[in-house]
Structures are given as structure tokens and as C-alpha cells.
Amino acid sequence: MDFLTWMDTIQQRTESALEAALPAPDLAPARLHDAMRYAVLGGGKRVRPLLCHAAGAIFDVDSKVLDAPAIAVELIHAYSLVHDDLPCMDDDDLRRGKPSCHVQFDEATALLVGDALQTLAFQTLSTRLAGIAAARQVDMLHLLALASGSRGMAGGQAIDLAAVGQQLTIGELEYMHIHKTGALIRAAVLLGAHCGEAAPDALEHLRHFANRIGLLFQVVDDILDAEASTATLGKTAGKDAAQNKPTYVNILGAREAKTMASKLRQDAHDALAPFGDSARRLHELADFIVERTF
């Protein structure tokens, strides 16, 4: 199967799994469920589920087993976008080419949507999973929580808030992104590997890979934000500059940021070397992330 076909297959099964995990739109409270579905379905590249499935593929894990952790990570990501768009945070009216959740519904509903999507992530990952030992599942839940909380993604958001209007060094910017986007991307990769009962040294290689990919993803995002149009992005372009947020493009310039992306891709590929061809999908995903820009 070529990469694009594989990607399409995983995106489709992710959409189905999300659709099945989300409460039906006619179930009470219907407005909340409707808004939860609006925020999650029919959009997004599903990068985190793709990473989870690609990491699981190294260990020949059945896709059925990977669906739960893959969508759990995606639900955490989706909740963070809904809360991030709220007026008291980034105040963004556009997301995935549609009105943001609080614009389409209202602020109170969007707040509850984010809250309930986070819960749904843990609900999904705590459904007893066939083929995963319970002790391993507890560890996976713990890993997801650590990646999402105040020392992971939510902490990264807090650092991001504090950084608006500040001059950051490249090291400080990296620290922010390792938390804000990196933690969840790392969780996606490691959860996939945990489903395959990966040994500690394999987890270590994948952790290194994921750290590179997390930064790569952010550098590319900054380049896109600076260069692409709102129509292409499906979210407001140029908003980082408008909000005076530090980005790789601001600090390094566009050319240097692209060089950094190439270097990160190479590092990511190198980290996969021990797995040989079994890591093909992860290898291709690294390329795919970069090729969004160049």
C-alpha cells in the first residue's frame, strides 16, 4: 500500500472511531453533543492518530487495537483547540475552515465541549481493550494524563500565554513547544508502541523520534502561518505575528526556519534506523509533515 492510500485508510477509520465514540447528536443534552461532534468530526489531518497507528505498525499491532489510543489523543487535541480558540485565549473565530465552536454555538457550550472531550478521551482509553494487559492499559492512561496536564500540553499553553509580546530565545521557544504540541505528539507515538509491548530501548528511540517530529511540526506550522493564506490553512493565517507571538520564523527568519526543518527531519529519520523497514510509515509521516510547506 502506498503512503497516501495508507494515510487515507487510517484517516477514514479514525473518523469512524471518533464518530462511534462521540455521543449521538440526539442524545440529551443534545446541544452539547451536537457541539462536541461539530468540534471533532469532519476536519483535521488526524496527525496524532496517524503517528499512533504508524508506531503500532512497527510492532505489527492490529489497527483495531490502535483505534482507542489514537482517538483518545485526538480527542485531547480537539478539546485543546476548542479552548484555545475561546475569547479569553487566542480569540479565534475560524477553525478548520469553519466558525470556531464558540462562534457556531456559544462560549459556555464551547467551554463544556472542551471539558467533555477531555473526559471522553479518558473514557475511551479506559474502555477495556482486547489484546492489552490491564496493567499496561493503566500505564497508557497515566502516560496520556502526563502528556496532557500542567507539565505537558496545558502547561505549554500557559507558557505560550505568558510569552505573548515577549522576546524569547530559541531555547525558550523550544521549551514551550516541547510542552504545548510536543507532549501530545510524543504520547501518540508512545501509545502506539505500548500497544505493541515495545521494549524500553525501542521506546527510547521512538521518544527521540517523537521529540524531533514535535518540533518539526511546530516549525512547519510557523512557516505556514507566515506564508500561507487563511483559505489554504482553514484557520486564521498570520495570527501569530498579529498577536505578537514568538515563532521560529520571527526568531530565525523563514530561510533559517526551513533549514531547521530539514535538519529535524533528518534527525527524525536517523532515530528510526534501528527499526528498519517496519518504521516505514513513521518515516513517511516525517516527510509528509515537511512537505506541507516546501
Next chain:
Amino acid sequence: MDFLTWMDTIQQRTESALEAALPAPDLAPARLHDAMRYAVLGGGKRVRPLLCHAAGAIFDVDSKVLDAPAIAVELIHAYSLVHDDLPCMDDDDLRRGKPSCHVQFDEATALLVGDALQTLAFQTLSTRLAGIAAARQVDMLHLLALASGSRGMAGGQAIDLAAVGQQLTIGELEYMHIHKTGALIRAAVLLGAHCGEAAPDALEHLRHFANRIGLLFQVVDDILDAEASTATLGKTAGKDAAQNKPTYVNILGAREAKTMASKLRQDAHDALAPFGDSARRLHELADFIVERTF
């Protein structure tokens, strides 16, 4: 040990456990961690942890084992209060006798505090617990998620939002509270029982007890809101009436609401009969909840 001494002991150990579970205030991002601690520590009656410990006591569970589920439930409760107080929800400036989290810090921080406290609840309950089988622990995590999400507490909040300014029947009001406060109270009791490997029929009795206690708690809360002063409550009194929210006192009148509370207490006591004296603490807690008012 008399009831008040027991209660004080559990409240103190809950405070210590929360203190230990919360990130240190000097750990980055310090402002977020400071705000999380502000929102959780040094206040609250810890009703849910008390219920969890009292339910565990029926099965002679060591208090050390009960701390994790007890504070996990309390962290969910604390997150819900922080988000509930936000301007887009109840817009309340006072909580537990202090400025609400978004007043003391800012809205964006309060949003992240609630998000990170929810995550911390699942992080705490997914720490491997000595004396609990991993499969049981996965089920406990699932139970907490179901109680907190769109079909539990968060769903109850959504129903509550939709009910502002509406005329509700007593049945509709009960439906709202079974979700908004009842689900988490039920989870507190059942998690304590799960730690004692309670059999299905015991869980059924406790579920019935918890449902009565959940409603009892709300009826008493409505009576207090109508009759007590802001100083006594430590939160804004009379706000339900001011916000035109349906309450038991509005619908039934104060006298009838008190009769309902007495009846619910009796039902709750009856549900504990099969456990004899081992359920003494739960029995006393039902009394304690009622005696806040009369």
C-alpha cells in the same frame, strides 16, 4: 472514634494528599501551578472524599488505598467549580470565601487551571495503586470518566445552562441534578466500594444510597442558598434566585423542600440497612448533610 473526629481526620489526610498530588508552586509554569493550588487547597468540606472513605470503610479498606480515588473525585469537583465560576458560565466572583480563580488570576489561567485539574484527576487515579488489581483500576478510571463527562457532570452543567429562566417540573429538576451533582457523588461512593472489591448487590445498594444523597445534597444546597447569608456560605448567597435558576425551594417552597430532605435522608439510611454497623460513617454523613440546614 466519634463522627466529628473521623471527619476531621479524613479531611486532613485529604488535604495532605491533594497537596502532594498538586505540582509544587515553584515548578514551571509557576503561575498555572500556583493557581491550581489556589483553586484546590485550603477550602471545601471535602464531601466527596468523605463519602469515598466512608464507603471504603464498609469493606475495611485501608485509608491509604482510598486517598487516590478520593482526591481524584475532589479534583474533578474542583475543576468544575473553577469553570462554573467563569464569566461565560455563572460569572461568580466568590468561592469558598475567597475571590474566584479567574478573579484572583485571570480568565485564561482559570480556564487552564480547570483543564489541568481534570487531567490531574485522571493522572492520580492512573498511578499504579498498591492493593488494587490493574483490571479493577481500569474500571475505576472508566467509572470516573463516565461520571464526569457529557452524560454525567458536564452534561448536567449543560442542562443547567439551558434551564436558566425556564419553568421546570420537579422531575426535570431532579434529572438535572442527578447529572450535575449526583453523578460525581455516586462515583465517590462507588469508587470507595470498588477499592473493597464490593460484590454487585452491595454496589447496587450503595448506588441507591448515593442517588438519594446526591439529591439530598442539592435540596439542602438550595435551602441554604435561599436562607443563609453570603458570609456563612463563603459563596454568593441567593444567586440562584437572582439568576432565575430553578431550585427545589422555588418549585416546592422552603417547607416542602425540608420535608423532601427528611424523606431522602430516611431513604438513604434504609439503603444502608444491609451493611449494618459497617456503614456507620455513611449513615452519619447523611445526617451531617441534612444538619447543615436545620
